[in-house]
Amino acid sequence: MLNAFLEALLFQAGYNTALVAIGAALLGIAAGGGGSFLFLRKRALVSDAVAHATLPGIGLAFMIMVALGGDGRNLPGLLLGSALSAMLGLIAVEWITRNTRLAEDAAIGAVLSVFFGFGVVLLTIIQTMTRGYQAGLESFLLGSTAGMLYQDAVVIAIGGSLAVAFVLLLRRPMTLVSFDAEFAATSGINVARMDLVMMGLVMAVTVIGLKLVGLILIVAMLIIPPVTARLWSERTEHVVFIAGGLGGLAGYLGAAFSASAPDLPTGPIIVLISFTLFAISLLLAPGRGVLAAFLRHKRFQIRVHRRQGLLALARGEVILEPLTRRVLRRERLIRRDGVATEKGRAAAAKAVRDESRWALARQLYQDETVYSRYDGLTPIETVLTRDEIADIDRRLGPPAPVM
Amino acid sequence: MSEVALELASNEGKAVAKPLPADSPLLIQELTVAYGEKPAVFSVDASIQPQSMTAIVGPNGAGKSTLLKAVLGIVPRLSGKVLVFGEPIENVMQRVAYVPQRASVDWDFPTRVIDVVLMGLYRELGLLRLVRRAHRERALACLDRVGMADFADRQIGQLSGGQQQRVFLARALAQNADLYLLDEPFAGVDAATERAIIDVLKALRGEKRTVVCVHHDLATVSDYFSNVLLINIRKIAEGPVATTFTAENLQKTYGGRLATAHIDQLKLPVA
Numbered sequence: 001m002l003n004a005f006l007e008a009l010l011f012q013a014g015y016n017t018a019l020v021a022i023g024a025a026l027l028g029i030a031a032g033g034g035g036s037f038l039f040l041r042k043r044a045l046v047s048d049a050v051a052h053a054t055l056p057g058i059g060l061a062f063m064i065m066v067a068l069g070g071d072g073r074n075l076p077g078l079l080l081g082s083a084l085s086a087m088l089g090l091i092a093v094e095w096i097t098r099n100t101r102l103a104e105d106a107a108i109g110a111v112l113s114v115f116f117g118f119g120v121v122l123l124t125i126i127q128t129m130t131r132g133y134q135a136g137l138e139s140f141l142l143g144s145t146a147g148m149l150y151q152d153a154v155v156i157a158i159g160g161s162l163a164v165a166f167v168l169l170l171r172r173p174m175t176l177v178s179f180d181a182e183f184a185a186t187s188g189i190n191v192a193r194m195d196l197v198m199m200g201l202v203m204a205v206t207v208i209g210l211k212l213v214g215l216i217l218i219v220a221m222l223i224i225p226p227v228t229a230r231l232w233s234e235r236t237e238h239v240v241f242i243a244g245g246l247g248g249l250a251g252y253l254g255a256a257f258s259a260s261a262p263d264l265p266t267g268p269i270i271v272l273i274s275f276t277l278f279a280i281s282l283l284l285a286p287g288r289g290v291l292a293a294f295l296r297h298k299r300f301q302i303r304v305h306r307r308q309g310l311l312a313l314a315r316g317e318v319i320l321e322p323l324t325r326r327v328l329r330r331e332r333l334i335r336r337d338g339v340a341t342e343k344g345r346a347a348a349a350k351a352v353r354d355e356s357r358w359a360l361a362r363q364l365y366q367d368e369t370v371y372s373r374y375d376g377l378t379p380i381e382t383v384l385t386r387d388e389i390a391d392i393d394r395r396l397g398p399p400a401p402v403m
Numbered sequence: 404m405s406e407v408a409l410e411l412a413s414n415e416g417k418a419v420a421k422p423l424p425a426d427s428p429l430l431i432q433e434l435t436v437a438y439g440e441k442p443a444v445f446s447v448d449a450s451i452q453p454q455s456m457t458a459i460v461g462p463n464g465a466g467k468s469t470l471l472k473a474v475l476g477i478v479p480r481l482s483g484k485v486l487v488f489g490e491p492i493e494n495v496m497q498r499v500a501y502v503p504q505r506a507s508v509d510w511d512f513p514t515r516v517i518d519v520v521l522m523g524l525y526r527e528l529g530l531l532r533l534v535r536r537a538h539r540e541r542a543l544a545c546l547d548r549v550g551m552a553d554f555a556d557r558q559i560g561q562l563s564g565g566q567q568q569r570v571f572l573a574r575a576l577a578q579n580a581d582l583y584l585l586d587e588p589f590a591g592v593d594a595a596t597e598r599a600i601i602d603v604l605k606a607l608r609g610e611k612r613t614v615v616c617v618h619h620d621l622a623t624v625s626d627y628f629s630n631v632l633l634i635n636i637r638k639i640a641e642g643p644v645a646t647t648f649t650a651e652n653l654q655k656t657y658g659g660r661l662a663t664a665h666i667d668q669l670k671l672p673v674a
């Protein structure tokens with residue numbers, strides 16, 4: 001199994017597998033990049049309604065193609081059917097939100113369940129109709145790479161590339177609309193149309209990804225990568241690119257995995273890989289990660305204790321608080337018994353001096369940069385120039401002696 | 404004839420020297436805007452003087468924000484006409500900049516201060532043009548004008564309310580417009596920010612641009628503005644501050660809600 005996975009990973013498992021893996025990667029990039037805007041526009045769940053709304057279209061398309069004497073499993077035909085019913089689902093959500101008092105979340109719940117329920121009924125009918133003959137439509141629920149034809153892989157690869165191109169082309173207006181729709185409108189962007197384009201993109205990704213990921217889990221490909229990317233960056237462009245990269249990686253690994261163990265459905269594997277990437281990011285991301293936040297808090301706590309300890313020393317107090325003692329001890333600012341060392345007295349004097357400097361600076365420089373920067377911790381040298389400090393020192397006179 | 408009709412007739416009787424439509428940066432004619440079946444702005448006429456600084460004043464819910472949004476086409480106009488520099492606003496949007504009231508954006512959005520200001524250059528950049536150093540320097544210069552250049556790389560959520568307001572003003576400056584529409588730029592900001600903003604607005608006027616501000620602080624109207632437009636769903640009065648911002652007009656605008664004592668404190672010119 002490991003061997004098979006490595007082969008699939010390195011394009012040695014045959015032309016078809018390689019094509020599927022590339023297709024899945026492209027799909028992942030498009031889903032991650034396009035999903036970023038959905039996530040930033042706070043409309044992530046609409047994509048779930050759209051995805052579930054594809055099912056009746058698949059069933060109806062199959063029935064119609066069989067009735068016309070064709071092959072019911074023809075992929076372009078099934079995708080066309082799914083796109084039409086997804087569009088219907090999307091229109092239903094928009095219509096309900098606009099014309100009734102229901103909020104969008106209620107509309108999403110209603111559309112999602114009704115369409116999905118109808119789809120399941122159609123699938124059951126098809127199963128009884130075609131006794132003995134495997135329609136294989138269940139694979140659209142959770143996705144699979146088994147039995148994927150060359151043409152199927154080509155459809156996925158081309159569709160994925162087109163979606164990526166769309167994201168690249170429209171990333172700027174989509175950013176503006178997501179951040180501040182009113183401003184976007186005054187900048188000459190048609191907000192309603194841009195929302196439609198965003199949804200169209202989601203629909204395209206969903207339809208293209210149906211065979212590979214399945215309609216139940218496609219929402220994870222649209223949402224998990226952007227949420228992960230957000231942990232790594234404070235800039236929209238970077239979030240979009242990182243999300244695309246993560247989505248592509250998850251798609252590629254997932255397809256390779258699934259090809260090496262055809263019993264495993266592709267969709268859930270891709271989701272699990274995405275989630276692993278998310279969990280690692282949540283732990284390790286520099287700005288917003290859990291570990292970084294913990295370390296930042298610890299460092300901050302130590303700075304507070306050091307400062308308060310020094311001011312207490314200057315007042316001639318003996319340090320009793322355990323953490324403060326440890327912090328000051330480590331820098332040899334106090335002796336074992338809590339009394340200040342030579343170095344400690346100097347540091348305490350400087351701390352007191354800086355307090356009076358700050359007090360005067362806040363009177364002298366009323367502007368916000370000085371006024372708002374005083375928090376008891378910021379070194380005055382980082383806010384004022386050396387000349388300004390010298391000027392303040394002249395006004396303050398000689399420092400008071402410290403006990 | 405009803406009282407309202409009488410008042411209308413007497414208003415029309417006055418000879419008001421209106422500029423020709425093409426001269427006025429913003430000409431509003433019989434503008435009505437409604438949410439559902441309740442008019443928020445009813446049949447308002449106004450003509451903003453070129454290179455003036457106009458305050459739109461009125462009580463809460465008077466339709467001030469709605470008026471601006473209707474001018475910009477953000478909310479649909481039920482009837483009436485809006486001409487900007489003599490043309491429908493859709494044709495001259497690039498000459499107009501808008502600063503919304505305490506922008507209702509997601510402050511955790513992944514965007515830095517400089518990125519927000521660069522959004523003001525969207526019309527120039529379009530879909531694909533790359534952001535070059537010259538663009539970045541222009542954005543920084545706009546930030547500098549509002550005293551925020553040191554914050555360019557901060558995520559916007561890390562700023563105070565007043566600082567955020569200044570960043571949105573910088574974005575409008577980057578648009579390099581001829582008509583600036585601002586919705587309560589001084590609401591909830593500290594004194595330093597208020598100073599910074601009013602200095603920028605006065606400088607804009609010095610550059611022969613036109614500034615229109617929804618403004619709620621009656622005490623500073625005379626200091627800050629040259630003209631005033633008083634509305635309460637309908638227009639009450641418009642004109643130079645010296646002749647229009649009178650106790651009588653304020654009483655009409657605010658009704659009983661503005662105590663006489665309060666008006667006395669404003670030391671208004673006697674009509």
Ligand SMILES: Nc1ncnc2c1ncn2[C@@H]1O[C@H](COP(=O)(O)OP(=O)(O)O)[C@@H](O)[C@H]1O
Nearest residue numbers: 438439443461462463464465466467468469470
């Ligand atoms: N989006 C909206 N939907 C319904 N009513 C609104 C909406 N926005 C404003 N209103 C109503 O329109 C009136 C005018 O509002 P607004 O223009 O915000 O007043 P102002 O800015 O003068 O305080 C108010 O009664 C307000 O409740």
Ligand SMILES: [Mg+2]
Nearest residue numbers: 467468469504
């Ligand atoms: Mg308002």
